[in-house]
Amino acid sequence: MNTEHASPAGLAILRAAFDVDDHGASALGLPAVRAYEAEHGVVLPEPYRTFVAEMTDGSYAGPPDFGLLALAELPGDWGDGRPARRLDLPFPLTEAWLWEDEDDDPRSEEEVDALLDRVFDHGSIVLGTDGCGMNWHLVVTGPHRGHVWNISGEGATPFGAEFGFTTGSAGFAGWVEHWAANKPWFDAP
Template structure:
């Protein structure tokens, strides 16, 4: 398999959701290109999960249209409300969670909560964008949940995908985009 070829099962869905035409013209950012994707991956000692990897290389590196509410961020950027310059982020260290965690409701983990929270925000994920009010969507790039999308807020973190019980959407970047494009609420499971 050639890692520098777009995953063909998803491009039409991704282009439509982010308002990108077949010529690669977008209302958002331009494509990153494979050379820049390779440089980003090398600098951070990771390989971005597909189809997000091909999306930023060949379709758009960020977009004002599509999910989340304030648009998809370019791969190397953080939301304006991030709070620091992101210097402590280490994408190659594993994302620490595999199940939802509402830290405000978990007194049993109070002792190590600060250390785990630092890892949740700074290790193993790129920030896809924000729905505002410190509700940031992350794509896990390292660790057991590599390829999964997570919503991380000021009170907790939860994975996106029907197997986690919060939504009817498929897991991963393409499932997250399809769910949004179908105009469904993020967490629509009964």
């Protein structure tokens, strides 16, 4: 997965899935993307960066179920009172974590709560929601930069065949391609 350069094949997948042409009428444009990146202290991973700059910034047609959010948006059910989102701080996970099932976690409740805040609010943008607080994030900072994660009230799971939950390819283009093929998100045997 190359997060520094958008591949022609990856961009073709995105154009086909969202039925966008090269004119990008609803795209942000590179100056707006650069301004967003400067404001948040990040460089968006490819091919998402090219996607929002040249194709479209959000779409009512998924993925996910309720559509792809614009770059600066959050789902309507995100909630008030959350800590400030810090995209420049690293996303803290590199493997799935189902915190709802962990009764034997050696960390204190305060440590777990602090880690949960970082999972939800550090190093990722929210791509959209499948409802009921089940949101898809694109990691923009940290070891999993460029990976898509499903984060809900019960746990966090990375998307990509190498993680064992799906047959789809990792990264934004792989996530979109999986959706466009009308496959269930978690389709690994």
